[in-house]
Amino acid sequence: MGKVVTVTSGKGGVGKTTSSAAISTGLAMRGHKTVVIDFDVGLRNLDLIMGVERRVVFDFINVINGDANLNQALIKDKRVDNLYIFPTSQTRDKDALRKEGVERVMDELRDNFDFIVCDSPAGIEHGALTALYHADAAIVVTNPEVSSVRDSDRILGMLSSRSRRAERNEAPVDEFLLLTRYSAERVARGEMLSIEDVQEILSIPLMGIIPESESVLKASNTGQPVILDKESVAGRAYDDAVARFLGETREMRFIKAEKKSLFRSLFGKA
């Protein structure tokens, strides 16, 4: 029986799709059969981040409506074994995610995969609520910034009241905090909420800290999940996060501010 892992945040632009791509790729690299689904109906983007935009034939809505079956819609990744991408539709029909249809597709995916990673849309509208409803585990992507932390708190409230697990009085959704776009230097200068600040406010287990990194834009430019970039700090931080999600203990890395030399302090750019 597969596990549904919803990547969510409330706020937009914090790194849900980047994280969904990296985490699903990381899970597959560790041998778990994984599918990553785009729940952002109407604003398809996961296909671009995963670099499969030219291979989309059928989508999530086609399968919900019975116009295609799962095997026709799933795109097998060419870089990593065990990884499949399930793109969404560009339809403007907001109600395309019909409850029974989604339920049927999710059940079929649970039977066929170890992990079903759901890339939630921003906001708290139908698409986000549907992704949240099916979660067994939730990865709450948060930036160290007031509006993102507040929205994450709101989403945590919804996970405990509006998920399928809550509705059925089952064990609560497993919640994980993923802190992204973190700048150790700015935290050291007192300009940015620290890991401890965010954790104290949200009080859920910390799965990882992804430092602000140029490699994330490079990865999205080229359609490569950033976790495949073994050189990059962000890629390695995602790798750690996936390991922790699977129960490994790993020390947090890349969270110390680097001391600037006197020369750079004087003449370098801040």
Added chain:
Amino acid sequence: MSILERLFGRRTNQSAAVAKNRLQMVLVQERAGRNAPDFLPLLKNEILAVVAKYLDVEDDMIKIQLESAGDTSVLEINVELDKARIKPKPSVAAKA
């Protein structure tokens, strides 16, 4: 930032503490409101309307809170009266 400031590391922008403080304040309120029943705002409006028959009150002078501890829930209704004036002729009293 001037060269001197860079050299001596003057800390001019310590806004993270402000952010944390503001977040904690706002979330205390929001978390309390989250589990409140849906009828609470409506109840507040109706009570306000009744009070307004007798007193000159503004919206923000009435506060309704539902607090739960264990088995008991307490519905607390606070009307700030010190600023409110008694209406010269309550309409209901006139009818009665």
